[in-house]
Amino acid sequence: xxxxxxxxxxxxxxxxxxxxxxxxxxxxxxxxxxxxxxxxxxxxxxxxxxxxxxxxxxxxxxxxxxxxxxxxxxxxxxxxxxxxxxxxxxxxxxxxxxxxxxxxxxxxxxxxxxxxxxxxxxxxxxxxxxxxxxxxxxxxxxxxxxxxxxxxxxxxxxxxxx
Numbered sequence: 397x398x399x400x401x402x403x404x405x406x407x408x409x410x411x412x413x414x415x416x417x418x419x420x421x422x423x424x425x426x427x428x429x430x431x432x433x434x435x436x437x438x439x440x441x442x443x444x445x446x447x448x449x450x451x452x453x454x455x456x457x458x459x460x461x462x463x464x465x466x467x468x469x470x471x472x473x474x475x476x477x478x479x480x481x482x483x484x485x486x487x488x489x490x491x492x493x494x495x496x497x498x499x500x501x502x503x504x505x506x507x508x509x510x511x512x513x514x515x516x517x518x519x520x521x522x523x524x525x526x527x528x529x530x531x532x533x534x535x536x537x538x539x540x541x542x543x544x545x546x547x548x549x550x551x552x553x554x555x556x557x558x
Contacts, residue, residue, distance in 0.1 A: 405450035406443040406538075409470065411436055411550070414457030417464075418554055425553065432550040441540040449475065456550070463551065465537065478536045484528060489555055492521045522548065 411433045421429065443450055444467065452475070455466040463480040499514040506514075526545035533539070539547070 405448070406441055407451050408437060408440050408442045408454050408543075409451040410453040412453070412455045413554070414455060414464075414466075417458040418456070428553040429550065432546065432553045436543070436546040436550060440543040440546065441538075442543055443538045444475065445535060445538055447475065456554070467537075478533070480532055484532065485525065485551070488521065488525050488528065489552065492518070492525065492552060493555075495521060525552070 413429065413433075420426065442452060442454075444452070449469050451470050453468040453470070453472060455468065457464045457466065459479055461482065463482055465478045465480065467475045467477070469475055495514060495518050499511070499518050502511050502514050522545065525548040526541060529548050529551070530539070530541065530544045533544075
């Protein structure tokens with residue numbers, strides 16, 4: 397398979413959220429989720445080790461307080477479901493949301509250097525979340541760092557309280 401065919405196959409073409417387990421959010425939450433999904437579909441590298449059936453669809457839900465990645469083929473036929481514990485992410489979510497709140501409050505009143513420092517901290521936590529997600533998915537889902545970062549964005553959007 398040449399590089400172009402590989403890039404066409406090793407990607408996500410559709411992402412949906414299970415409204416039965418996740419539920420609808422506020423208008424702001426739904427907006428953040430929609431942006432995260434759009435960004436993820438626009439640019440991603442995603443594949444399953446040992447599976448040559450891409451491109452893929454991803455249906456995300458919650459199963460007993462765990463994240464469920466239901467991966468389907470292009471036609472919508474199920475391939476595999478990976479369940480991911482959110483426990484390792486709890487501290488990271490707490491810190492990330494706290495710094496995001498500080499960042500958004502600072503935009504209104506703080507100096508540019510204070511805003512930049514908060515933004516650097518926010519990006520650092522975001523990168524840490526993407527790294528943790530990559531580690532937790534190792535051997536189950538292969539994706540590049542930018543895709544892991546975008547999936548982490550979507551996962552945080554699912555937990556954001558607004």
